[in-house]
Amino acid sequence: MANHKDEIKHPFNLTHQASEATRMLRSITDDFPDNPEAMNYFYDLYKKVYCEGVSLHENKKIVGTMCVQVPEELIYASGAVPVRLCNGFYTDDHNGADFMPAKSCSLVKATLGMLDSKSTLPFINRLDDIVLPATCDQKRKAGSMIADMGYSVYDMEVPPVKESEEARIYWRRSIRKFAGELKQITGKKLSKSSLKEAMAKISRAQKAYRKLYELRKQKNSVILGKDVFMVTNAYFFDEIESWTEAVNRLNVELEKRVEEKYSAAQRRAPRLLFTGSPAIFPNLKIPMLIEESGGVIVGDETCSSNRMLYDMVSSDEWHLNAMVDGIADNYLKPCTCPIFTKNDDRKRKLLHMAKEFAAEGVVYQSFSGCQVYSMEQASITKALNDEDIPVLFIESDYSPDDMGQLSTRIEAFIESLKAKRRRNRK
Numbered sequence: 001m002a003n004h005k006d007e008i009k010h011p012f013n014l015t016h017q018a019s020e021a022t023r024m025l026r027s028i029t030d031d032f033p034d035n036p037e038a039m040n041y042f043y044d045l046y047k048k049v050y051c052e053g054v055s056l057h058e059n060k061k062i063v064g065t066m067c068v069q070v071p072e073e074l075i076y077a078s079g080a081v082p083v084r085l086c087n088g089f090y091t092d093d094h095n096g097a098d099f100m101p102a103k104s105c106s107l108v109k110a111t112l113g114m115l116d117s118k119s120t121l122p123f124i125n126r127l128d129d130i131v132l133p134a135t136c137d138q139k140r141k142a143g144s145m146i147a148d149m150g151y152s153v154y155d156m157e158v159p160p161v162k163e164s165e166e167a168r169i170y171w172r173r174s175i176r177k178f179a180g181e182l183k184q185i186t187g188k189k190l191s192k193s194s195l196k197e198a199m200a201k202i203s204r205a206q207k208a209y210r211k212l213y214e215l216r217k218q219k220n221s222v223i224l225g226k227d228v229f230m231v232t233n234a235y236f237f238d239e240i241e242s243w244t245e246a247v248n249r250l251n252v253e254l255e256k257r258v259e260e261k262y263s264a265a266q267r268r269a270p271r272l273l274f275t276g277s278p279a280i281f282p283n284l285k286i287p288m289l290i291e292e293s294g295g296v297i298v299g300d301e302t303c304s305s306n307r308m309l310y311d312m313v314s315s316d317e318w319h320l321n322a323m324v325d326g327i328a329d330n331y332l333k334p335c336t337c338p339i340f341t342k343n344d345d346r347k348r349k350l351l352h353m354a355k356e357f358a359a360e361g362v363v364y365q366s367f368s369g370c371q372v373y374s375m376e377q378a379s380i381t382k383a384l385n386d387e388d389i390p391v392l393f394i395e396s397d398y399s400p401d402d403m404g405q406l407s408t409r410i411e412a413f414i415e416s417l418k419a420k421r422r423r424n425r426k
């Protein structure tokens with residue numbers, strides 16, 4: 001386990017990371033009127049963790065995860081806590097440039113930058129293991145660099161195809177092997193009851209998320225997308241029971257908003273879906289620009305939100321091996337990340353969501369240097385355009401330099417959706 005604690009020269013609240021988090025939190029809370037009261041739980045949580053460097057999960061083993069492909073049920077059942085390390089800090093992206101070519105994915109660069117940083121978050125300094133699924137090339141190659149920093153890294157094998165029986169067998173074996181790795185880290189053997197309990201814990205969190213998902217279908221949007229990203233990003237690191245209770249409280253408040261016919265967005269704000277490279281705090285640049293420009297994000301297809309929480313693990317068999325296999329299947333099949341060879345599922349999902357959420361357009365973010373999202377955009381755009389759904393494709397990174405240009409493009413897209421609506425009304 002790496003430990004940079006001794007090297008920290010000044011309190012966390014004076015670090016570049018804390019200033020960046022403070023600036024973004026201020027925008028998220030102050031630039032929008034009438035944020036739901038229940039969002040204060042999340043705003044305060046970010047403040048504590050990212051601005052003050054408060055440590056969470058005291059006295060627990062912590063397993064860092066580098067993708068949604070890591071089955072968290074197994075980590076909880078082994079007595080440890082998962083913390084997702086996918087990082088959204090521009091400051092860390094900058095640090096990460098020492099390890100990767102300049103035109104690399106900001107997410108991976110920022111994660112490396114964070115892990116190498118002398119002022120990194122306290123609970124990051126307590127990582128007992130980092131699980132790195134071999135997904136895209138950049139994540140795959142990051143493992144040995146992280147290991148060189150002194151962390152214990154476990155490379156989890158992921159098949160590149162998800163439809164075949166061979167892939168299913170390969171993946172199930174990989175997950176069983178991972179369960180063995182966890183036993184070595186925590187010293188606790190997986191049991192039927194601990195796994196059942198862990199599945200129930202995650203399922204309660206997913207039920208709360210699904211309720212929030214349903215509430216976003218309302219004609220009057222009861223919550224802005226920037227707040228939903230704050231909620232789902234908090235799942236990366238929060239204590240899961242506290243997170244679930246906070247989402248349930250938020251849902252109760254949003255139900256009241258439905259009764260009162262309250263709209264969190266401007267009336268007639270174009271309804272948008274967000275897809276592509278994940279929005280991760282504090283890099284909520286694109287979601288914020290969309291909602292500052294008069295659009296509203298009603299749904300998303302990203303691994304920092306919907307892809308992480310929507311698909312629930314179920315099991316009809318309560319034998320330990322069958323449960324582990326069931327968990328494995330549920331992580332592979334529904335995953336719509338473009339790292340897999342074919343991805344018709346992603347098209348189907350987006351078309352279905354566009355209908356479900358009455359979305360008028362889609363904003364597709366691809367981080368500069370992310371080949372898979374960029375390569376998949378043409379076919380996704382075609383599938384959506386064929387159904388008369390316009391798509392705005394944005395290639396960007398964590399740098400604030402392109403904000404002006406992006407704002408102009410996003411405003412023009414939103415105006416074009418309004419004009420389309422007017423034409424259709426005639």
Ligand code: SF4
Nearest residue numbers: 067068135136303337
């Ligand atoms: S984009 Fe794909 S590979 Fe990267 S973290 Fe998300 S799900 Fe994993």
Ligand code: SF4
Nearest residue numbers: 105107136138277370
């Ligand atoms: S955005 Fe692309 S390059 Fe970055 S982690 Fe996801 S799949 Fe990999």
